Amino acid sequence: MSERPRSFYILSAVFGLFLLFLYGPTLTIGILSFQGPQGGLTFPMRGTSLHWFRDLFEEQAVGDIWGSFRRSFALGLMVMVTTVVVSVMGGLAFRKKFKGSGILFQLVVASLVIPSILISLGVGLMFSQGGLGVHWATSGFGSQLTWTLPFGLLIMFAIFNRFDPAFEEAARDQGASPWQTLRHVVLPIIAPSLIGVALFGFTLSYDEFARTLLTSGSYNTLPLEIYGMTTNVTTPVIFALGTLTTVFSFAIIGVFLLTLRLTQRRQAKAGSDAGKGV
């Protein structure tokens, strides 16, 4: 291995500072959420305690946090499942180069770049003017999909760009029907990447704020609840909540990444049986 150039050490330092910049603030509120009961929003720490975490569990103190958490979690799962299914179907569709696929793709890109407040406003108006009433599980669900589906679909494009069609041809040559090819060849091969799509679907929904603002109705999701707290809560209880949801997000990301590794390993182990005979 050759000698590292000097630029390597400079850039390493820059990268270290960047990581500090990314994670420093989050760590800070993590520490501050253990403030003593008399403590404020900044240092110094006035003792350490679990006081503010305990506050979170007393519903009257800070609004309906647990209800909003349950709703966000349920909505995240709904969006996740829908995103995976619709993105896989969409990814398969775009391989067919059907008529009109160009326009549909432009719509997908538009969905990604249109400011989220427009979706929020438009969907909110549509449901309230249409007399349906806004609700997180209907209008909120739909407007979040306009954000998660483009990501899911772009990941699917990336997956299929690297997909070797020889596998499908081989299956077809052996007499597999299109459905059998999909079920026993294509899906198992792309399965690990679908975990990535699921991760995007869940976390983007769980943390989404702008698109749910005007579409969730009278029951808040967790980001909306936290946003409400920023205007009227001036104690470290908001840091305690921030820390808890961040830990939850990290746990979710960890679970997804672990599952990804496990499926990849299983795939590698099963590997190719070429030449082993039947």
Next chain:
Amino acid sequence: MAALSKANILKSNNLTGWLLAAPLALVLALFLILPICLIVVVSFWQATEFSIIPAFSFENYEFLFGSSVTYTVFLNTFKYAAITWAITLVIGFTIAYYLAFHIRSQTWQTVFFLLCTVPFWTSNIIRMISWIPFLGRNGIANSALLSWGVIDEPLEWLLFSDFAVILAFVHLYTLFMVVPIFNTMMRIDRSLLEAANDAGATGFQTLTNVIIPLCKPGIMIGSIFVLTLVMGDFITVRLMSGSQSANVGRLISNDIALLQYPSASATAVILLITVLLMISALLRLVDIRKEL
């Protein structure tokens, strides 16, 4: 005969293609096209204090273009977008360059890359709030600067200022630059760099003559993300400026809070046109589907 079966295959490709794409098309039709059309329609409506009335009037647009606030706010939005874009580009490129060309072990490359992307999957609002203890009047930055003797009294402009807004934007959105630029860098054929080296190029010349031109698609995609996110933002500006600064998104959300949907819609239409013009200009320079 051959031509006929080819036509049949094309036809069946069209059919299965559309069947598979139907759910996607349905979601986009219901929650993207229809709402945007509705916004355009409502932007011509009129409003009283309590309700909105269907009409066809240019009142909202006349008011919008007649008010000097509109121009100031749009200018401010462009200012945020331009500054954030420049900073995230420089930082994002540097980080991507380090990961792609200086980290040799693939495991470490993956680990570092994940470290850069994990915050994307956590809550933006919490990441904004977490600057408060750092930037506040008695925050970490001020205490540190005071104790080092750099300043005599706390800086007031750290929190609730344009500085805080830009800082938060950079904090939130730099990874949208890192990921696409890193992606294009990883596709650069390493033998090109060796060739540049053999031809006697310095590291800096290789950077400006080989790497940067080849990274253009990644830079474009990153720029599209950062620009649209900043242009459409309303929450970062509100939280980080302490309601002291405004951008277009806040103009819209203020109208919404006052139930002035028609005027909110008119502003939204103008914002949409602005963003789409910017993006279509950028998209001329890159083919997204090829770059994935």
